[in-house]
Amino acid sequence: MADVGAQSQLIPNLPDDIALQCLARIPRSHHPTLSLVSKSWRSTLTSSPTLYNTRSLIRTTETFLYLSLRINSTFHWYTLVSHKLLFPVCSMPVKPIGPAFAVLGSKIYVIGGSIGEIPSNNVWVFDCRFNCWEMGPRMRIGREFAAAGVVNGKIYVMGGCVVDNWAKSMNWAEVFDPATGLWTALPSPIEVRDKWMHATAVVGARVYAMTDRGVVVYDVEGCQWGTVSKRLDLGWRGRAVVVGGVLYCYDYLGKIIGYDVKEDVWKELRGVDKGLPKFFCGATMVNFDDRLCVVWEGKGSGKEVDIMCAEIQVQRDEDGGLSGNILWSDMILVVPNGASIVQCLAVDL
Known part of the structure; x- marks a missing residue:
């Protein structure tokens, strides 16, 4: 024995x-x-x-990049293990168009999206620890092209639906608590209820979402909706990410810029022009262990597209400006022409 x-x-x-x-x-x-x-x-x-x-307890977790690509009308998921080592992971059982994404702990939540041109209230959850998908708790209403953000361990989702009945009006925004496994309605004033959400970001305890008509913000701690400055509204373009309290995106000239919420000003990220192309479209950004990670579609050959990735250390300078140091930049995958980046996310494991 x-x-x-x-x-x-x-x-x-x-x-x-x-x-x-x-x-x-x-x-x-x-x-x-x-x-x-x-x-x-x-x-x-x-x-x-x-x-x-x-x-997690002994603080030996590592940050991994997860990438979703659309290739020939199908969706493929990959994880970046090192600078050039990209592994395919298990794909979703369904293929929703325009879902929202959120990361809670070691899990990726794929929220809503349309299936057969009908907005879905399904939530699929990918457990990155064990490379498996499972159906999560459904939302109260169906959504496509909604905004989602995580604050204090809860997922806040808004928009992505036409407010044409009582149920959609009352549930235009919802919050998911993993402790209870329930979605609950988040009261919202009629003036913020726009249909489509183009990008979202979380700064502190505030969820910002770029809509058809401007930027919507919800303050979780204050439990109230608010307005944003004209500078943020006019300067935010494309997908954005927050690193060190600064919201980064790219401007109309294709340069990376950062918005300081406290100062209410946009600043160009200096020091990265020579190492990066102009980002006019197709670029996705993510906070990768307090560094700015950018994934974009490169030129490639006539029949192929290079998926490029760069990791940038960003900092505030003594003069109040923003500067970046490119830690590495390289091609991480070659895909057929016509493929596009759906989303990239960072997960601690």
């Missing part, structure tokens, strides 16, 4: 809780090789939530 007990241990003659802390310190890129050591190691590395809880 002693031999059997010894074999069941993760590391012989070492308590499993101590062994688990040892495994939790090993980079995730080595997990496929480590899973070959024994059945107990494979089970722990591929299906144990405790391992990832331990990684």
Whole structure:
């Protein structure tokens, strides 16, 4: 019996809780090789939530980039393990058009989107730890091209529907609490209820969404809707991301700019012009471990498109300006011509 007990241990003659802390310190890129050591190691590395809880507690989590691409009318998901190592991951069981995206912990939420040209209230959840999809709690109404943001561990979603009946009017905005697994209505004034949302960003406890008619903002802590300055409204173009309290996007000249909410001013990101192209369209930005990560569609050959990626360290200068240092920039994938970037997200695992 002693031999059997010894074999069941993760590391012989070492308590499993101590062994688990040892495994939790090993980079995730080595997990496929480590899973070959024994059945107990494979089970722990591929299906144990405790391992990832331990990684979080001892602060050994790593940030991974997840990328969704549309290729030949189908959607493909990838994860970037290192600068040039892009692995395909399990694709969604369905293919919604225009969903919203949010990251909670180790899970990616794909919210709504239209299926057969009908807005859906479905929520699909991808568990990045174990590379699997599951159906999440449905929203109260269907949405496509909605805005979604995460504040204090809850998902706030707004818009993406035509307010043509009582249910859509009362549920134009909703909030999801993972602790209860429920979506609840978020009261909203009629003047903010626009249909389409083109981009969203979270600054502090405020969810900003760019709509057809301007920018909508909801203050979670104050439980109130508000207006934004004219400078933010006129300067925000395309998808944006917040790094260090600054909202970054690209302007009409294709340059990366940053908006300081406190100062109410746009500033050009200096120091990156020589290493990056002009971003007139097709660029997606994400906060990658407090660094600015940009993914865009490069030129490629006539039949192919290069998916490019750059990681930029951004900072405030002594003169109040913004500057960036390109840590690396390279092609990470080659796809057929006509492919496009749907979304990129950063997940800590």
